[in-house]
Amino acid sequence: MEISLVSGNGITPIPNSQSPLTRSCFPFLPFPFSATAVRPFKNSKFTVFATTTVELNETRNWQRNVPPKSSKIVSLRNKTRQSAILDVQESSDLDSALSRSGGKLKAQDLNVILRHFGKLNRWKELSQLLVGCAKAKDGYSKATELVRELKYHGLQMDSVIYGTLLSVCASNNQCQEAERYFMEMKSEGYSPNVFHYSSLINAYSVDGKYTKADELIQEMKSGGLVLNKVILTTLLKVYVRGGLFEKSRELINKLDKLGYAEDEMPYCILMDGLVKAGKVTEAKTLFDEMKNKNVKTDGYAYSIMISGFCRGGLLQDAKQLASSYEAKYDRYDIVILNTMLCAYCRAGEMDNVMKMLKKVDESAISPDWNTFHILIRYFCKEKLYILAYHTLDDMHKKGHQPEEELCSSLIHYLGKTGAHAEAFSVYNILKYSKRTMCNALHEKILHILVAGRLLKDAYIIIKDNAGSISQSATQKFAVSFMKSGNINLVNDVIKAIHSSGYKIDQKLFHMAISRYVEDSEKKDLLLQLLKWMPGQGYSVDSSTRNLILKKSHLYGCQIVAELLSKQQVVSKTKSRRTRTK
DNA sequence: CTAGGGTTAG
Numbered sequence: 001m002e003i004s005l006v007s008g009n010g011i012t013p014i015p016n017s018q019s020p021l022t023r024s025c026f027p028f029l030p031f032p033f034s035a036t037a038v039r040p041f042k043n044s045k046f047t048v049f050a051t052t053t054v055e056l057n058e059t060r061n062w063q064r065n066v067p068p069k070s071s072k073i074v075s076l077r078n079k080t081r082q083s084a085i086l087d088v089q090e091s092s093d094l095d096s097a098l099s100r101s102g103g104k105l106k107a108q109d110l111n112v113i114l115r116h117f118g119k120l121n122r123w124k125e126l127s128q129l130l131v132g133c134a135k136a137k138d139g140y141s142k143a144t145e146l147v148r149e150l151k152y153h154g155l156q157m158d159s160v161i162y163g164t165l166l167s168v169c170a171s172n173n174q175c176q177e178a179e180r181y182f183m184e185m186k187s188e189g190y191s192p193n194v195f196h197y198s199s200l201i202n203a204y205s206v207d208g209k210y211t212k213a214d215e216l217i218q219e220m221k222s223g224g225l226v227l228n229k230v231i232l233t234t235l236l237k238v239y240v241r242g243g244l245f246e247k248s249r250e251l252i253n254k255l256d257k258l259g260y261a262e263d264e265m266p267y268c269i270l271m272d273g274l275v276k277a278g279k280v281t282e283a284k285t286l287f288d289e290m291k292n293k294n295v296k297t298d299g300y301a302y303s304i305m306i307s308g309f310c311r312g313g314l315l316q317d318a319k320q321l322a323s324s325y326e327a328k329y330d331r332y333d334i335v336i337l338n339t340m341l342c343a344y345c346r347a348g349e350m351d352n353v354m355k356m357l358k359k360v361d362e363s364a365i366s367p368d369w370n371t372f373h374i375l376i377r378y379f380c381k382e383k384l385y386i387l388a389y390h391t392l393d394d395m396h397k398k399g400h401q402p403e404e405e406l407c408s409s410l411i412h413y414l415g416k417t418g419a420h421a422e423a424f425s426v427y428n429i430l431k432y433s434k435r436t437m438c439n440a441l442h443e444k445i446l447h448i449l450v451a452g453r454l455l456k457d458a459y460i461i462i463k464d465n466a467g468s469i470s471q472s473a474t475q476k477f478a479v480s481f482m483k484s485g486n487i488n489l490v491n492d493v494i495k496a497i498h499s500s501g502y503k504i505d506q507k508l509f510h511m512a513i514s515r516y517v518e519d520s521e522k523k524d525l526l527l528q529l530l531k532w533m534p535g536q537g538y539s540v541d542s543s544t545r546n547l548i549l550k551k552s553h554l555y556g557c558q559i560v561a562e563l564l565s566k567q568q569v570v571s572k573t574k575s576r577r578t579r580t581k
Numbered sequence: 582c583t584a585g586g587g588t589t590a591g
Contacts, residue, residue, distance in 0.1 A: 111583070115583090160583045165583085195584040196584080197584080199583080201584090228585095229585080233585050234584080234585045236585095236586090263586095265587065266586080299588085300586095303587075303588035304587065310589090338590085373590070405591090
């Protein structure tokens with residue numbers, strides 16, 4: 001199997017290809033992992049991808065250097081407010097930030113801050129979903145805290161602040177809180193407008209609370225408010241989530257009559273609901289109807305149907321629809337591609353998996369986070385662990401952060417199959433992607449490194465993660481290191497495991513000292529160790545002592561005798577202490 | 582200055 005490795009800068013020139021600039025999205029791929037027609041990579045026709053890492057970096061730099069909008073016209077006073085906004089937004093201690101800067105803020109600034117926290121939360125939630133970590137303070141609670149502080153500092157809530165707050169609640173699944181603010185707002189004498197209603201209805205959509213949503217609609221009607229496109233579309237979402245498909249259908253007809261259904265969105269909402277409820281046929285009927293009406297579509301409707309077919313095991317239908325999408329739009333969509341790729345992976349159709357990868361290379365799509373994840377999972381399933389590793393490495397170099405769970409299972413398999421260095425590399429990818437790592441993983445990689453005789457790396461793991469490694473794993477590592485680790489590091493290792501709280505036993509000292517006496521050049525290291533021991537309450541036992549005495553002419557009898565007598569004092573004090581206990 | 586909207590996979 002031939003594997004082309006990714007070079008350090010993330011750009012991989014293809015050997016022997018027509019143009020030196022061309023490169024594949026999957027530089028590590030192909031070597032024939034399928035017995036079929038896939039030729040080795042260097043002769044492959046895989047063309048390249050438009051976006052190189054360099055270009056990406058340039059884009060990022062460019063984005064960083066974009067000057068702030070209309071900075072010239074920001075007055076001095078506005079600048080004060082701007083910096084006050086930033087101060088509050090970026091503070092970890094809201095209370096002190098508000099005492100500092102709160103006085104300079106106006107009502108609209110508070111809205112800016114609220115929105116900021118709202119968005120922050122969305123982002124954090126998303127990353128949490130990926131990361132699987134639940135520790136981050138969310139924007140919702142920040143927003144709530146802010147409101148509390150504002151009230152404390154004597155600021156009046158207004159209709160717009162309530163509007164923002166309701167939308168933050170709604171987009172953070174805080175339905176009850178949204179209700180509470182809605183009531184509070186009313187009790188303060190503000191009458192809710194269409195914005196407030198739409199946020200609250202949106203909050204109800206999460207759990208499909210259609211009864212409550214209907215009540216709000218009635219309330220709006222009796223209050224003389226117009227049911228606009230946003231309100232009705234949000235209501236549709238409530239019905240769909242609530243499983244009221246008949247009612248949803250009627251609502252779409254109503255939207256259509258009002259001219260609110262000229263794009264695919266409402267159809268997508270219902271189709272998605274139908275597909276998720278297992279009603280693929282009904283969804284397809286709606287899809288066809290939508291197409292017959294010449295409703296504008298950007299491809300979402302296709303995505304929903306294709307994934308629906310895949311989920312229902314109707315791979316042929318999915319494939320057909322995917323090709324008709326491709327034919328109609330003359331392009332390919334990353335979501336559709338991932339969906340099909342995933343379906344082929346699940347079905348174990350390796351040839352089709354390869355075809356999809358070729359498609360990625362031939363079209364202008366970049367593989368995304370999902371593409372990599374799907375592939376890595378699939379390669380793991382097929383026990384192609386090294387290939388999975390190269391895919392993960394490439395994913396990392398392209399700036400995607402792989403999931404911890406995926407990494408840890410890959411580490412496990414790589415370790416099991418003897419790919420110790422690769423396992424360590426995955427561990428490092430995870431470690432340096434700035435996220436929290438499960439503590440058990442340190443011990444896991446330690447075992448793998450010891451098994452692979454990568455003892456120097458193992459030593460670093462011990463040193464960096466003393467707190468999360470068990471005594472038995474430390475023992476196993478220490479024995480291995482004393483046996484065959486770098487002799488110049490033996491004392492360092494002993495000190496490191498000692499300061500991690502591990503009690504070093506005679507067996508280890510014996511092993512270490514045996515190695516020193518075998519090599520007369522390591523005399524200084526031996527003396528250093530003997531000097532260190534009594535200060536930590538350690539002493540050598542008689543057999544080790546004899547070992548040293550046999551060679552003491554090499555070290556200078558005087559020094560050795562002195563050191564050993566100091567140790568005897570330690571050992572006597574210790575045994576006396578033990579006896580009195 | 583405040584509102585809604587879809588797809589992968591987990």
